[in-house]
Amino acid sequence: MFDAAMSLVGSAPDPISIDEFRSRQSRLLSQIGNDEIVILCSSPETIHSNDVHHPYRSQSDMIYLTGWYEPESVMLAEYIDSEWIITLFVQPKDTLKEIWEGRRPGVEGALSKWAVDSAYSIDELSDKLGEAINNCSKVYHQMGVRTDIDSIVSDAIQLRGRARQMNGTGPVGVEDPSSKIAELRLRKSSAEIEQMRHACFVSSIAHEAAMRSSMSGRTENQIQAIIEGFFVFAGTSGWAYPSIVGCGENATILHYKENDSVCGDDEIILIDAGSEFRGYASDITRSWPISGKFTEPQRELYQLVLDSQEAAIAECRVGNPFNAPHEAAKRVLAEGLIKLGVITQSLEDSLDHDNGQLRDWYMHNTSHWIGLDVHDVGIYKPNGEPRLFESGMCLTVEPGLYFGSWRPDVDCPERYSNIGIRIEDDVLITDNGPEVLTSACPKTIADIESIVGKSF
Numbered sequence: 001m002f003d004a005a006m007s008l009v010g011s012a013p014d015p016i017s018i019d020e021f022r023s024r025q026s027r028l029l030s031q032i033g034n035d036e037i038v039i040l041c042s043s044p045e046t047i048h049s050n051d052v053h054h055p056y057r058s059q060s061d062m063i064y065l066t067g068w069y070e071p072e073s074v075m076l077a078e079y080i081d082s083e084w085i086i087t088l089f090v091q092p093k094d095t096l097k098e099i100w101e102g103r104r105p106g107v108e109g110a111l112s113k114w115a116v117d118s119a120y121s122i123d124e125l126s127d128k129l130g131e132a133i134n135n136c137s138k139v140y141h142q143m144g145v146r147t148d149i150d151s152i153v154s155d156a157i158q159l160r161g162r163a164r165q166m167n168g169t170g171p172v173g174v175e176d177p178s179s180k181i182a183e184l185r186l187r188k189s190s191a192e193i194e195q196m197r198h199a200c201f202v203s204s205i206a207h208e209a210a211m212r213s214s215m216s217g218r219t220e221n222q223i224q225a226i227i228e229g230f231f232v233f234a235g236t237s238g239w240a241y242p243s244i245v246g247c248g249e250n251a252t253i254l255h256y257k258e259n260d261s262v263c264g265d266d267e268i269i270l271i272d273a274g275s276e277f278r279g280y281a282s283d284i285t286r287s288w289p290i291s292g293k294f295t296e297p298q299r300e301l302y303q304l305v306l307d308s309q310e311a312a313i314a315e316c317r318v319g320n321p322f323n324a325p326h327e328a329a330k331r332v333l334a335e336g337l338i339k340l341g342v343i344t345q346s347l348e349d350s351l352d353h354d355n356g357q358l359r360d361w362y363m364h365n366t367s368h369w370i371g372l373d374v375h376d377v378g379i380y381k382p383n384g385e386p387r388l389f390e391s392g393m394c395l396t397v398e399p400g401l402y403f404g405s406w407r408p409d410v411d412c413p414e415r416y417s418n419i420g421i422r423i424e425d426d427v428l429i430t431d432n433g434p435e436v437l438t439s440a441c442p443k444t445i446a447d448i449e450s451i452v453g454k455s456f
């Protein structure tokens with residue numbers, strides 16, 4: 001099955017170029033004073049059990065600015081002799097460690113293959129960083145990623161009085177660079193969009209493979225294995241976030257994680273799963289009947305969610321406020337639920353955030369930014385007002401309806417008992433309107449009914 005699915009996936013795009021990393025660095029550093037420095041740390045490894053670590057993934061800002069993916073690494077940007085110098089401190093080559101733990105690019109690799117001007121062993125960090133901090137007026141550093149580096153920075157700030165007395169220099173403050181980097185990350189370059197398109201395409205085909213392998217008696221984990229197996233088979237680094245695979249009433253739990261129930265013929269399965277490719281996330285949800293045929297109540301709700309999603313996607317246009325898709329989705333859902341007799345309030349009352357009935361069945365937001373993080377960086381309301389869409393921004397559009405009859409807080413209509421539906425796509429804002437990056441993933445009732453349970 002994977003070979004047939006793979007034949008649909010095109011070749012991977014070129015990786016992000018050295019020139020692009022240089023341009024990202026320049027755009028950040030053009031906002032930094034020549035007597036200031038920037039420090040970025042890769043996140044530390046975390047323990048799974050005893051001496052086994054969780055699979056390592058570095059911090060997204062580090063990946064964005066350097067492409068460097070190893071743990072125990074620090075980037076330093078400082079202005080020396082009329083130019084910005086980017087230095088990476090990395091784990092040095094070490095044959096014994098590499099025999100056990102895998103290859104390391106080391107100092108030589110960093111210098112020859114990454115967009116940096118100089119590189120040192122991480123063992124030299126403390127001395128060199130101390131010197132750089134004492135010679136600058138301000139440190140851009142995100143506290144809380146690496147406590148040992150936080151200490152170097154805060155010790156230097158505390159001692160600044162002494163350094164200033166001796167040399168007339170020394171940092172006077174620390175600022176988090178994350179918000180400046182987030183503004184850059186929010187607008188995707190064409191090379192980034194290519195990486196995201198590939199992640200989205202692989203995930204779309206993975207969902208199709210899961211639809212084709214669905215049948216009564218399969219467990220949620222078995223369908224999860226198809227999706228995640230294909231992520232890896234297709235050459236991505238695997239899931240961008242833990243997959244949600246819930247059948248029947250499990251589909252009404254937004255972040256269901258057990259994924260261990262047996263799927264019944266009369267149930268809808270909701271799968272929220274996306275791969276990560278070269279650090280870039282994709283995020284797709286599809287919901288389909290295990291039998292391959294929607295029952296009438298399932299069809300009513302599915303078509304309503306799909307209509308709301310299409311209305312929301314149509315709002316993903318340059319100049320529209322970030323909340324426009326959410327408002328559009330809510331309005332279509334509320335109108336539909338009034339027609340179906342589920343909502344008894346007026347349209348406007350039903351949309352009220354505190355007392356509206358829509359929130360009983362649709363309780364989450366419609367969109368989030370997506371990029372290197374699945375819930376990507378970027379302020380939604382920069383000055384208290386929703387941000388206006390610009391070309392190059394990427395977001396999800398993911399309305400849903402969740403009729404959990406197990407919930408004590410609501411009176412679930414019997415007709416829709418334990419039906420959970422979410423439809424989620426990843427959308428790129430372009431000057432020509434919305435581009436759905438996940439459009440290869442089957443979504444209409446007709447497409448789904450022609451695919452579920454059928455081989456490629």
Ligand code: GLY
Pocket residue numbers: 241272273283368398424
């Ligand atoms: N997969 C989490 C989300 O859709 O936001």
Ligand code: MN
Pocket residue numbers: 272273283284285424
């Ligand atoms: Mn999702």
Ligand code: MN
Pocket residue numbers: 283368396398424
């Ligand atoms: Mn999402």
